[in-house]
Amino acid sequence: MIKIKTYLLLVVSGLLMACNFGESKNSEENNETTSNTEEKEILPDSKEEVEEIIHRVNKHWQDKNPDHSWAFWHDAAYHTGNIEAYKVTGEESYLEYSKAWAEENEWMGAKSEDKTEWKYNYGETDEHVLFGDWQIAFQTYIDIYMLEGENDPSKIKRAREVMEYQMNTSENDYWWWADGLYMVMPVMTKLYKVTGNEEYLNKLDEYLSYADSIMYDEEAGLYYRDAKYVYPEHKSENEKKDFWARGDGWVFAGFAKVLQDLPEDAKNRKKYEERFRTMAKALAEAQQEEGYWTRSMLDPEHAPGPETSGTSFFTYGFLWGVNNGILAKEEYMPTIKKSWQYLTETALQEDGSIGYVQPIGEKAIPGQVVDKNSTADFGVGAFLLAASEMYRYVNNTQNP
Numbered sequence: 001m002i003k004i005k006t007y008l009l010l011v012v013s014g015l016l017m018a019c020n021f022g023e024s025k026n027s028e029e030n031n032e033t034t035s036n037t038e039e040k041e042i043l044p045d046s047k048e049e050v051e052e053i054i055h056r057v058n059k060h061w062q063d064k065n066p067d068h069s070w071a072f073w074h075d076a077a078y079h080t081g082n083i084e085a086y087k088v089t090g091e092e093s094y095l096e097y098s099k100a101w102a103e104e105n106e107w108m109g110a111k112s113e114d115k116t117e118w119k120y121n122y123g124e125t126d127e128h129v130l131f132g133d134w135q136i137a138f139q140t141y142i143d144i145y146m147l148e149g150e151n152d153p154s155k156i157k158r159a160r161e162v163m164e165y166q167m168n169t170s171e172n173d174y175w176w177w178a179d180g181l182y183m184v185m186p187v188m189t190k191l192y193k194v195t196g197n198e199e200y201l202n203k204l205d206e207y208l209s210y211a212d213s214i215m216y217d218e219e220a221g222l223y224y225r226d227a228k229y230v231y232p233e234h235k236s237e238n239e240k241k242d243f244w245a246r247g248d249g250w251v252f253a254g255f256a257k258v259l260q261d262l263p264e265d266a267k268n269r270k271k272y273e274e275r276f277r278t279m280a281k282a283l284a285e286a287q288q289e290e291g292y293w294t295r296s297m298l299d300p301e302h303a304p305g306p307e308t309s310g311t312s313f314f315t316y317g318f319l320w321g322v323n324n325g326i327l328a329k330e331e332y333m334p335t336i337k338k339s340w341q342y343l344t345e346t347a348l349q350e351d352g353s354i355g356y357v358q359p360i361g362e363k364a365i366p367g368q369v370v371d372k373n374s375t376a377d378f379g380v381g382a383f384l385l386a387a388s389e390m391y392r393y394v395n396n397t398q399n400p
Helices: 002-042 047-064 073-089 092-104 137-147 154-167 179-195 199-215 245-261 269-286 308-323 329-347 377-398
Strands: none
Touching: 002 329, 047 073, 047 092, 047 377, 073 092, 073 137, 073 179, 073 377, 092 137, 137 154, 137 179, 154 179, 154 199, 179 199, 179 245, 245 269, 245 308, 245 377, 269 308, 269 329, 308 329, 308 377, 329 377
8 A cells, every 4th residue: 555655656746847847848938938039129120120220310310411511520420320321231322422521521631731730639620630530531531432442542642641641750649538549540440451551550559559548447448538537536426437438439439440450460459359348348337227328437327317429339339349259249239239229219219310419528517418309410420330230230140
């Protein structure tokens, strides 16, 4: 009798264990299915979906801005995004829009011809030829030159004249603010690709080393906007290090653009890759749960609420890093998913405008209103960079 009871007990226990195993397995499968569904809901289902977003945003901007402005930084930053939009969509009107802008500005930045008066301090007049805010336009000129078959050297004549003059001076402190790293680092690598002149890479490293010495915080892995904001001489509202989102956005995106054009065997490539990864880790940790980065990244209460230009540059950088094997997909996709969701569900408005862009400035300002109606050319350009890189990600996923 005891043997029969024991046998029955073992049978019942086995059945219960089988049921529990089945439930556990089903639970795991359900969780996996839920996870995949969540990713599909957050990330685009197709490159066509991303392309529709690019067209909605870019056509809205170009329709609202049919007249071309000067070659200064904020307008030029838009064109860096517009050119990427052209590269992924092939929409000819985008290329024509940037070409018309370049022609309007005579394929120049600041236009002084008198080298004795050339300056590189802040300035919005034509003698500030060596100031990076005027040199960013060269990125688009070089891209157009490359896209059209390198058959018209006049498109890059001024870029080469200015940068080669600069490289022959004894100064190395040209990049004294974080924005300048986005404005000019890619100009150096693009011109290296065109000319094969190693001096572009040598000077890139020399100028960056100076910038690092005054703006880079090794402990945080981030850049201050410029030397005025270095801790502890400057602090946020809550006595923290004050890293401005758009400032670090310029730098992170600038490194992505440099690595894109830098040869695999370039002597400083590993160093730049390491800096890019260090920044990526620090930025991911500073992201808000809602997907955006606040204007003062390590002190969200300093200037709370979403900001789109920095978030767009970061999203572009993360996506570029994943697309090119520099950043691990499994580590950074959660960051990308959240930022993409913010960009497409909060920043992107129904009419195609891009909101929550902090106005022109150089720091996070407590009390400054940034809302859905806050937009700017450079913010649209940053959004287009991120969307173009998302297009590449989805295309790579669909066509491995």
